[in-house]
Amino acid sequence: MKLYIKNxxxxxxxxxxxxxxxxxxxEPANIDLGEITLKEKPTAVQQEKLAQALNSLGFEMIDNQKSRLIEQIKTQIIKLVHYTDTSTPLKLSAVLTDQLNHDYSYLSxxxxxxxxxxxxxxxIAQKIERAKELLVYNELNLSAIALQMGYSSVAYLSAQFKQVTGMTPSQFKNLQGHNRKNIDDL
Structure with missing residues (x-):
């Protein structure tokens, strides 16, 4: 049985x-971002206790189909941006269509x-947050970040960064507080 978890x-x-x-x-058979596969179906009591426990931690069990699909879209984007090397530019619509088995226009x-x-x-918001993270860690230069994030150029990354944050990557890097957002707050 699958359970879908928000956040x-x-x-x-x-x-x-x-x-x-x-x-x-x-007992889970598998736990993935946004999704749990259980070995057996939980009782109503177990499901209620789990829902309450998850809510207290800021998670939410999702029970309607459209909400599940929204969370699956978000999860696929988070995986793509934060957990996959995207140095080869990917077409987002093709990835989502392939992974979620729905027409992109419906998903959109x-x-x-x-x-x-x-x-x-x-x-884009996820990509900019990932770029911020990489800038804060100071392990990669802007060219390497642009390449890793699948941008065609540093100029394109910089323009998108400024459009989203109101500052250039260099200005952001020089900030003391580094205004980063949590992934689930985007």
Missing amino acids: MVCNRCKTAVQTELEKVGL NLFSAVEGTTIEKYY
């Missing part, structure tokens, strides 16, 4: 969810209607 966007989240599953006596219209923003803007 489960990192490896620490997966660990926290696993702990809560164990507390209510459920649903996402826009529910989230109030486009898939593309969400994707």
Whole structure:
């Protein structure tokens, strides 16, 4: 049985969810970002306890089909941006269509209607947050970041960065506070 979890966007989240599953006596076959596959169907009591425990940690179990699809879109984008080397530019619409088995126009219209923003803007926001992270770590120069993030040039990354943040990557790097956002706040 699959359960879909909102805001489960990192490896620490997966660990926290696993702990809560164990507390209510459920054994996962697999835990992935935004999704749990259980070995057996939970009882109503287990499911309620799990929902309460997850809510207390800032997660939410998703039970309707459209909400699940929105979370799957977000999860695929997060995986693509934060956990995949995208030095080869990928066509986002093709990736989502392939992974979610839905027509991109349907996914795009649903996402826009529910989230109030486009898939593309969400994707760009994730890419800029990843670029911020890489700038803060100071391990890569801007050319290497642009290449890793799948940008065709440093100028394109810089222009998009400035459009989203209001500052250039260099200005951001020189900030003391580094105004980064949590992935699940985007």
